[in-house]
Amino acid sequence: MPDPDLAFAAHDHAHCAHDALTRAEAVTAAAGARMTPVRRRVLEILLEEHKALGAYDVLARLATEGFGNQPPVAYRALEFLVEQGLAHRIQRLNAFTACVHPGQDHAPAFLICRTCHTVAEAEATAARASLDAEAARAGFQVERSTIEALGLCPNCRGQA
């Protein structure tokens, strides 16, 4: 049950981020995976804003904090988070964003504002169902799908 406008609305983001982090710990524990310092820190960095960060942006942050400064350090942590469903990859941006409601099984669509670069997770059940149905008509079995929209968020729309 994603709240589609969470990222665009004013909200208590400290609580929002802290809550996501808490859930993330629970998710990894339940999966028997290890939430190590690098991984936790990467998730925290992604959670700072409802935006997507490139692997090298994350890496630069890590490097200043005493972690390794080579690309695999960032890519491995990001890959782990994505596998655990704690972060998502935004294909259009070659970048990553923290999941705002980890632990719940979901496959969202992403709304990317071309002006302020905010990224929101929206419910995509209906769109996915349409896509799966259309694919099935061709005999194609969908395993994973990417649904991303580029446009103007409510805030930036108001200013235009």
Next chain:
Amino acid sequence: MPDPDLAFAAHDHAHCAHDALTRAEAVTAAAGARMTPVRRRVLEILLEEHKALGAYDVLARLATEGFGNQPPVAYRALEFLVEQGLAHRIQRLNAFTACVHPGQDHAPAFLICRTCHTVAEAEATAARASLDAEAARAGFQVERSTIEALGLCPNCRGQA
């Protein structure tokens, strides 16, 4: 009106490709754009198969045929084709595929087989409508959207 299983079905592909090329000429003429040798050749290369090719794959082909062998040569031609609606960019693959029905206004979904790498264009009107509606609920105005599915095509499914 894309035929969603065209790419997966046995068909007279020579005719399929030739037809797309003919339409492409008409599209560019109508737009007052120039279908130059490099651009035409790139489109022909993309039309050889219902797959996506990376810019450097295209470039390698061009280079052996006496065209320039530097990346901008390929990227510029590909960008032109995408702008004219004669090719599509597949975000998941960082690659390009020829449009199978140029000239018609369309914004398809792509079905990408993870085994044989065939890429099919499927109708995405319903999925896009769902996405736009969900975005609108958040006050987000969609300008462009990317819908791509990864999975198994009918042929590869049969073999599994």
Next chain:
DNA sequence: CTATGTATGTAATATCATAACACGTCAAGA
């Protein structure tokens, strides 16, 4: 404590993409 699997660090390299500039062609318009 020691073996095993897992995580991290690092060097090197591969892959994807763009900026900047030079040159050639062609078609207005002076």
Next chain:
DNA sequence: TCTTGACGTGTTATGATATTACATACATAG
């Protein structure tokens, strides 16, 4: 006719994104 400007192409150089391979450290189970 000559000039000019738009456009396309070629090339150099660089930037941005991502992976392979190998070494080291660390946790935990036996």
